[in-house]
Amino acid sequence: MCLPGEEGTTQRLSWQCCRNPDRCRWFFGAIKRTDAEKQLVYSENQTGAFLIRESESQKGDFALSVLDEGIVKHYRIRSLDEGGFFLTQRRIFSTLNEFVSHYTKTRDGLCVQLGKPCLKVQVPAPFDLSYKTVDQWEIDRNSIQLLKRLGSGQFGEVWEGLWNNTTPVAVKTLKPGSMDPNDFLREAQIMKNLRHPKLIQLYAVCTLEDPIYIITELMRHGSLQEYLQNDAGTKIHLTQQVDMAAQVASGMAYLESQNYIHRDLAARNVLVGEHNIYKVADFGLARVFKVDNEDIYESKHEVKLPVKWTAPEAIRANKFSIKSDVWSFGILLYEIITYGKIPYSGMTGAQVIQLLGQNYRLPQPPNCPQEFYSIMLECWNGEPKERPTFEALHWKLEDYYETVFSYSEANNFIR
Incomplete structure (x- = not known):
């Protein structure tokens, strides 16, 4: 038998496939979407390489x-x-063999005509510093070489660095006297508990002398906000924008499952890596949101809020929940679809607060499909409990073309 899994699955693929395993080289079974991407990108595949897998979201x-x-x-x-x-x-096919045969002869609406089946390779997990520091976060700062300053702010700088002359890293530094070191290190404490492919991974810290370092994985393309603004629609189109949103939703769904809120979700706090990888970063305001058996975190301290990204109930009462993060995600979708434009352009924070009190919502941007805008509006429901979960948002975006558009409509946006 050439395919793993249930007998019914094999039967549905057709008897021909099972009599000739070479014809099933394109079937990869129940692998995840992210693993499929690794197989196609990291091996020596050419444009048109493909595989068929069991759907994660639709049994x-x-x-x-x-x-x-x-x-x-x-x-x-x-x-x-x-x-x-x-x-x-x-166009309906009686078997997947017929399906593959057809699309290897003609594009017929696909992004490209199917070529050779994806090579089955063992994709190695990339080495990172976390393997060395998982049980001992403090490392010798002399093992870190600062190479290139990536950015700076009121409280410190971010550098591209190298650990032990082997591993590229990002280094966030704290400017001495600019803030309480315990507040700075709170982000590292939170990151120690969070491990997910769509969240920035903490590697180590250097806390024994100034300046304090927080050392994380390096995302070479910087913030999503700058990435979008620099492209401005040249190479990034709706297909890629939906994928960005789905990856961020996946990371936020993990935070949701771990009872954390981010409180500062925005394109500036999503980082871009190689091979179209997007990860949620900057957990300086993140908190556990299970308090007294309620899914609400009430801030006890004065915090400067990014008003244009903050949910109305958080602005009014300083009460945060995963649903206030969902509101912020809706603003992030606006940033993605507008190539990094600032929401509520030309308005002050006070004006935004006043308009939100009158149930104002950002209008549908030009060239934004109605279906994408509808997801944004769901995130901006005035009643927090009526907003979708991040898990639901993740799957909705994963299946965006399949569930929102008909196939032919979808291909108007796949270029």
């Missing part, structure tokens, strides 16, 4: 992952109860 369905000029794009393959597979109901 019984399959997904097509295909490499297009270095970017992996995903399509849901739907199935009929009476048998058959399709991307669009105008």
Whole structure:
């Protein structure tokens, strides 16, 4: 038998596939979307390389992952109860073999014509400093070489660095006397408890002398805000924008599951790495949100809030929850779709607060699909409990083209 999993799955793929395993080289079974991307990007695959996998979000369905000029794009393959597979109901195939055969001969609406099946390779986990410091966070600062300043602010700087002359890292420094070191290190304490592929990974700290260092993985392309502004629509289109949003939602869904709130979710606090990887960063304001059996964190200290990203209930009463993060995520979606424009442009914070009190919402940006704007509006529901969970937002964005558009409509945006 050439395929793992349930007997029914094998039968649905067709008897031909099982009699000739070479024809099933494109089937990768129940691998995750992120693993599919690693297989397609990290191996020696060319544009058109593809694989078919079992859908993560829809039991019984399959997904097509295909490499297009270095970017992996995903399509849901739907199935009929009476048998058959399709991307669009105008063309139904009795087996996945027929499906593959058709799209290797013609693009027929796909981003590219299917080429060779993805090579099955063992993708090694990238080495990082966390393997060396997981049980001992404090390291010798002499092992860190600062190479290039990436940015600076009121409280310190961020540098690109090298650990032990081998591992690229990012180093956040605290300017002596600029703030309480305990407040600075609170971010590191939170990051020690958080491990997820879509959250910035803490590697180590240097706290024994000034300046204090927080050492994390390096994301070479900087903040999502700058990344979007620098592109301004040249290479980034809706397909990539939806993928950015889905990756951020995945990281936030993990925070949601761990009972954390971020409190400062914005494009400036999402970092961009190689191979279209996006990760949530800057946990300086993050807090555990389970307090007295309620999902609310009430700030006891005066905190300067980024008003244009903050939910109305957090502005009014200083009460934060994962649902206030969902509101901020809606603003982040606005930033993504407008290539990093500042929300409520030309308005002061006081004006924004007044307008929100009158149920004002940011208007639909030009070139923003109605379906994408609808997700933003869901995040901006005036009643926090009515806003979606990050888990729901993650899957909605993962399946954006398959659930929101018909197949032909989706391809108007896949370029």
